[in-house]
Structure formats: C-alpha cells, structure tokens
Amino acid sequence: MEHSGATVFTKGEFSVVQWVAVRQDGSTEVRGYRLRGPGAPQTLLPTAVIASAMVQELSKRRPGSRF
Numbered sequence: 001m002e003h004s005g006a007t008v009f010t011k012g013e014f015s016v017v018q019w020v021a022v023r024q025d026g027s028t029e030v031r032g033y034r035l036r037g038p039g040a041p042q043t044l045l046p047t048a049v050i051a052s053a054m055v056q057e058l059s060k061r062r063p064g065s066r067f
Contacts, residue, residue: 002031009052012059013037016051019044 005018014037
C-alpha cells in the first residue's frame with residue numbers, strides 16, 4: 001500500500017511530502033516525493049532536493065507570494 005508520509009519542506013502554499021510504500025512485513029520504503037499546493041504537478045519526484053527546488057519555482061510564480 002502506498003500513501004503520503006511526512007512533510008519534508010514547506011514554503012507558502014506549497015509543501016513536499018514523502019510518498020511511501022508499506023511492505024507486508026510492516027516496514028516502509030520512501031518511493032519518492034510529491035508536491036502539494038495550487039498548480040503543483042502530480043508527478044512522483046526522485047529526491048527531496050528536486051521537489052524542494054520545484055516548490056521554490058512554483059512559489060515565485062504565484063501572485064501575492066511573499067516568500
């Protein structure tokens with residue numbers, strides 16, 4: 001089963017969350033990272049660094065963003 005995990009980065013309206021898989025033995029594996037926020041792509045990204053950089057770019061493009 002896959003689901004959202006911990007939030008690893010937040011800026012304004014956007015955040016980066018882990019996408020985790022739970023194995024049958026109960027252990028978890030981080031599969032990638034997803035962005036949350038208005039206009040954020042639904043793509044699974046391989047690293048938190050890439051996802052955080054995308055959040056930085058998206059927040060710059062939002063009118064009224066103060067960050």
